[in-house]
Amino acid sequence: MSSRTSDVLVVGGGIIGLVTAWRAAQRGFAAAVVDPAPGGGAAQVAAGMLAAVTELHFGEQTLLGLNLESARRYPRFAAELTELTGQDLGYRRCGTLAVALDADDRAHLRELHTLQRQSGLESEWLSGRDCRRLEPLLAPGVRGGLRVDADHQIDPRRLAAALVTACERAGVAFHRAWAERLVVARDRAAGVVTADGTELAAGQVVLAGGSLSGRLAGVPADVVPPVRPVKGQVVRLTVPPRYAPFLSRTVRAVVRGSAVYLVPRENGELVLGATSEELGFDTTVTAGGVYELLRDAHELVPGITELPLAETRAGLRPGSPDNAPLLGPTALPGLLLATGHHRNGVLLTPVTGDALAHALTTGELPPEARPFTPARFSRAAAADAPRRSGQPA
Ligand code: GLY
Secondary structure, eight states, X not given: OOEXXXXXXXXXXXXXXXXXXXXXXXXTOOEEEEXXXXXXXXXXXXXXXXXXXXXXXXXXXXXXXXXXXXXHHHHHHHHHHXXXXXXXXXXXXXXXXXXXXXXXXXXXXXXXXXXXXXTTOOOEEEEHHHHHHHOTXXXXXXXXXXXXXXXXXXXXXXXXXXXXXXXXXXXXXXXXXXXXXXXXXXXXXXEEEETTSOEXXXXXXXXXXXXXXXXXXXXXXXXXXXXEEEEEEEEEEEOOGGGOSSOSSEEEEEETTEEEEEEEOTTSEEEEEOOOXXXXXXXXXXXXXXXXXXXXXXXXXXXXXXXXXXXXXXXXXXXXXXXXXXXXXXXXXXXXXXXXXXXXXXXXXXXXXXXXXXHHHHSXXXXXXGGGOTHHHHHHHHHHHHHHTTOOX
């Protein structure tokens, strides 16, 4: 069993693991990533909406603060990555239009608008006619919508590729293997053992394994992150130059209770997403999933049926019990988490990198990330325990 040493070892080379390793290396740590295919993961499927305002949900006000903070950091983050790597990230400040097709959808959108305004967010109610003035290919049946100029997009595949390059330039070591087991020595995380038996020793370990984060053996039971896979199927179409510009901004809606969005890229890709399915680690693309996406997207923008179909794919969001990420130190010294980003991994990439770099350096989360400590779940479990066992609290 050979042993290679780093200051910070990141388990998982998706965008969250990569940004953590990159930021750690920039702070002077000898950083490494263990992953069989760095740059892969959910970012290969995600549409890349930076949708703090249009993806606001009731009960997620605390998460909104982190989402907005990360959105605020995006322009500088994207510029820094592009300058360092010479790679275009497809960062497009195009805004979003959320529309309604029937009375129920419109009532839903009105509720969202109220919540947005109560939260101090900018969002403008438009008539159906005004929606079509902005996006002429919208269906005649669109009954109204919300114009949100602050919700943008980035191409997650390009983001992942640029982060790999940035890590390489910053001297991050890549171990192309599966991390199988956490090594704990003298009551602290001390590295991992990979599937081929290699031991990778480290001063600190960051578990950033996306939906697989709960599966690393050797993690003490009370520290295992409560993360589960939430399947999302996505369809990619191509807009031939003769149809461009097909849509000028992201268009989304809730159709019969299911969210659907169309994200137009400058390179002609049009991403349709996404299902949300609790099926464990299943990434099968199903006829039903693709049918529903195409059916709902077609109701919004009938012209999509003319476009070439480029790809269908399914990915796994790392869902957490409160839909918010788990960031920073755990109860096991030397082990930190950067996982559970659920629907917001691409949006939260900049703030996660900064928060983890801060935590690795100081042992504490910065103020904006403190509500997302993994300890909130152990505290909740401890508070629930007497009630569950029927004893007085
Ligand atoms: N944020 C988009 C999705 O999770 O489908």
